[in-house]
Amino acid sequence: MFVAPSFAATVRLVDFLITLAERRLIIVRRIKNRWKTASDGGWRDIMINFHLASDPRKHVCELQLVHEVSARAAPSPVLRVD
Numbered sequence: 625m626f627v628a629p630s631f632a633a634t635v636r637l638v639d640f641l642i643t644l645a646e647r648r649l650i651i652v653r654r655i656k657n658r659w660k661t662a663s664d665g666g667w668r669d670i671m672i673n674f675h676l677a678s679d680p681r682k683h684v685c686e687l688q689l690v691h692e693v694s695a696r697a698a699p700s701p702v703l704r705v706d
Contacts, residue, residue, distance in 0.1 A: 625688045627695040634689060641672065641687075650674045653684055668694055 628634040644650045656671040669690040675682045 625690060625695070627690055627692050629692045631691065634691065637689060638670075641674075645674075648677050651677055651682075 626637060628637065641650070641652075645652050652672060652674045654671075654673040659668050659670055662668045669688055672687045672689070673684050674687070675684050
């Protein structure tokens with residue numbers, strides 16, 4: 625889980641992922657945008673599934689991105705994005 629202290633930090637991370645995808649370093653498999661439409665419980669995040677373009681087995685990674693305010697109700701985050 626990546627926790628962003630602001631929406632500006634969130635935009636920077638998303639822009640970075642877009643750059644990786646445009647350079648064909650990652651292949652995005654799915655995006656679940658729960659910022660646009662919250663879950664039934666009101667949770668808002670974005671889930672991005674991707675694999676490294678260089679991985680012949682195409683192991684899928686999942687990145688969960690949340691705003692700091694939302695993360696306070698969740699378990700301890702793994703990494704904070706500043």
